[in-house]
Amino acid sequence: xxxxxxxxxxxxxxxxxxxxxxxxxxxxxxxxxxxxxxxxxxxxxxxxxxxxxxxxxxxxxx
Numbered sequence: 837x838x839x840x841x842x843x844x845x846x847x848x849x850x851x852x853x854x855x856x857x858x859x860x861x862x863x864x865x866x867x868x869x870x871x872x873x874x875x876x877x878x879x880x881x882x883x884x885x886x887x888x889x890x891x892x893x894x895x896x897x898x
Contacts, residue, residue: 839889842880848873 852869855861 837877837879838888839882840878841886843883844878845873845880859881 849870852861852866856863856866
């Protein structure tokens with residue numbers, strides 16, 4: 837399972853919307869992407885939780 841910032845899914849939705857607006861992606865194609873995305877082994881996590889995990893890995897306790 838891969839941890840991702842919780843805003844990542846919103847950013848993906850924003851990119852898809854822009855693609856539809858620019859007519860680079862059809863609405864049907866756009867609707868398929870979130871389903872595919874949610875099939876991936878991703879776990880949205882708060883950015884603060886991820887930041888703490890990074891710091892813990894950078895400076896493990898002795």
